[in-house]
Amino acid sequence: xxxxxxxxxxxxxxxxxxxxxxxxxxxxxxxxxxxxxxxxxxxxxxxxxxxxxxxxxxxxxxxxxxxxxxxxxxxxxxxxxxxxxxxxxxxxxxxxxxxxxxxxxxxxxxxxxxxxxxxxxxxxxxxxxxxxxxxxxxxxxxxxxxxxxxxxxxxxxxxxxxxxxxxxxxxxxxxxxxxxxxxxxxxxxxxxxxxxxxxxxxxxxxxxxxxxxxxxxxxxxxxxxxxxxxxxxxxxxxxxxxxxx
Amino acid sequence: xxxxxxxxxxxxxxxxxxxxxxxxxxxxxxxxxxxxxxxxxxxxxxxxxxxxxxxxxxxxxxxxxxxxxxxxxxxxxxxxxxxxxxxxxxxxxxxxxxxxxxxxxxxxxxxxxxxxxxxxxxxxxxxxxxxxxxxxxxxxxxxxxxxxxxxxxxxxxxxxxxxxxxxxxxxxxxxxxxxxxxxxxxxxxxxxxxxxxxxxxxxxxxxxxxxxxxxxxxx
Numbered sequence: 001x002x003x004x005x006x007x008x009x010x011x012x013x014x015x016x017x018x019x020x021x022x023x024x025x026x027x028x029x030x031x032x033x034x035x036x037x038x039x040x041x042x043x044x045x046x047x048x049x050x051x052x053x054x055x056x057x058x059x060x061x062x063x064x065x066x067x068x069x070x071x072x073x074x075x076x077x078x079x080x081x082x083x084x085x086x087x088x089x090x091x092x093x094x095x096x097x098x099x100x101x102x103x104x105x106x107x108x109x110x111x112x113x114x115x116x117x118x119x120x121x122x123x124x125x126x127x128x129x130x131x132x133x134x135x136x137x138x139x140x141x142x143x144x145x146x147x148x149x150x151x152x153x154x155x156x157x158x159x160x161x162x163x164x165x166x167x168x169x170x171x172x173x174x175x176x177x178x179x180x181x182x183x184x185x186x187x188x189x190x191x192x193x194x195x196x197x198x199x200x201x202x203x204x205x206x207x208x209x210x211x212x213x214x215x216x217x218x219x220x221x222x223x224x225x226x227x228x229x230x231x232x233x234x235x236x237x238x239x240x241x242x243x244x245x
Numbered sequence: 246x247x248x249x250x251x252x253x254x255x256x257x258x259x260x261x262x263x264x265x266x267x268x269x270x271x272x273x274x275x276x277x278x279x280x281x282x283x284x285x286x287x288x289x290x291x292x293x294x295x296x297x298x299x300x301x302x303x304x305x306x307x308x309x310x311x312x313x314x315x316x317x318x319x320x321x322x323x324x325x326x327x328x329x330x331x332x333x334x335x336x337x338x339x340x341x342x343x344x345x346x347x348x349x350x351x352x353x354x355x356x357x358x359x360x361x362x363x364x365x366x367x368x369x370x371x372x373x374x375x376x377x378x379x380x381x382x383x384x385x386x387x388x389x390x391x392x393x394x395x396x397x398x399x400x401x402x403x404x405x406x407x408x409x410x411x412x413x414x415x416x417x418x419x420x421x422x423x424x425x426x427x428x429x430x431x432x433x434x435x436x437x438x439x440x441x442x443x444x445x446x447x448x449x450x451x452x453x454x455x456x457x458x459x460x461x462x463x464x
Contacts, residue, residue: 027318034311040404042396059400069325069398077323077400127324132264134324136339137348139370141361142322209360210369214401217319222312223402239309 006187009197010179016204023208024216031220035237038222045228052227059224072127080120080149086113087156094176111160117153121146141210148203155196167193252335261328268338273384277422284431288420295419296374300357302418303350306411307358313411316403317354320344326395326403332388340385343395343405349381350412379421386412387423 046052058064063081066074090110093099125146128138158165168188178185187193206212219225236244253260279289292298307314326343328334333341340346352372355362362371372378391406416422432441442450 031311031315034307034314035309036311037309038312040312040407042393042402042404063400065398065402066323066325066400069329069400073323073325124323131324133261133327133339133342134322136264136266137322137324137327137342137344139322140367141365141369144368206361211319211321214319214321217315218401220311220315221319221402222315223396223404237309 002186002189005189005194006175006184009175009187009194010184012201013179013197016201020204020207024213027208027213028216028220031217035239036222036226037237037240039226039228039230039235040222041226041228042223043228045226047228049227052225056219056225059218072123076120076123076127078120079116080124083113083116083120086110087117087153094173095180097173097177114153114157114160118150118157121150121153125150145210145212148199152196152199152203155192155199159190159192159196165190165192259328259334261334262337264339264342265337266339269332269336269341269388270338270381270384272388273380274387275424276383277424277427281424281428281431282417282420282422284434285417285422285427287417287422287427291420295379295421299374299379299415299419300353302415303354303411304358306414307354310407310411312404312407316347316401316407317351318359319401320347320351320403321401322348323400326399326405329395329398330389330405331392331394332390340381341388343399343403346385346389347403347405347408349378349385350408353378379416382412382416383421383423386416 046055055064063074063078066077086106086109089103089106090113092103093107096103125143128134128143128146159167167190171186171188172193174185175187203212253262277287282289307317322344324344327345328342330341330343330346333339333343340349348370349372352362352370353374355369356366356371356373357363359369359371361369365371366373386409389405389409391409393404393406396402396404396406413423413426417427429439433439435441436443438447
């Protein structure tokens, strides 16, 4: 059984990693290749490239526009994303031997950030259910995505915080390192870790083909990443130039 | 007969109304006549194979506009824009919420140009292009004034103007144009100005204006 599970999860995770990396790279390639025919930065727009970088930084790190827009969505969304970052950084310890000091230091924060994830996601889910405007625009996949992330967080917390749910973390780390060095080791067979990995693999599969693509996509948003210099520097796309020549 | 105005009075803090589906579904501009469409090389009337033409046109537009492609892909329907459009605040029609307006087009894009929409249309809200949906396009994409207020508030800067412009272009290409725009553009092409004033009338108007300026300023 353990042998079958190990092979199943090894192949599943290889496939998921491939789909995630190839899919996101393909999307980024398509976005960067598609021409932007017009300058459409939204005011107040930066006049220099460094201004654009600063604007993007504020958008990505603080969700500036969302803060201006709606404090509740900002609060829940930001708590979720920041917690997710801490949790992801904490998980680096399963991919590295020896564990670097900064990953070790982040461990307690990353551990409790799981609660932040669940609080943020639950808040967003509650808004989808109780605010009539947001209920109107929600598709089944929008609820599904939130539930998937909630279950990922809960299955992780089951292993971290409930002693009955603990998994053999040493064995897990050797399984992960084994995957990376193409030298498969047995996967621990507790239900918590199996469920957690299954859900994460599913998330990786759907990442490039769902709205989760907003993560790389937002860097390509012309209203945010353009310099407002249409007067001083001529902007013309490839296909518009052909029409002109 | 005067229309009864039900828009809420403007307060110090904007009161966001609850949604009233279909509240503005009846409102649409006059359809362009074949004579208005012809100078712009748009089909005079709705084509028989309009669905294929529309889907192909949408694909072309997406291929040549990064804005359109990124905006159609990245919306997470967080709801931040839902109370930002003055047409929504004034009418409470949910299709006047920027994201819902976009979804009328995004649904079709998903149905034909994304994996999830091709194989799991119900799950991701992908839409088949039908006569009924085209009527909704004609109504709601002409209820957007392309002021771009929503794009200020969107965490990804998604600009409904880009999307409603694309939808109007698709509609033009299948022969469902809007009279006010297309008639005027035809005049610009044929006569040289948006009012359709012939040259002698234009010259005369300017000469009158010159005289009046001279009378007023004495030089």
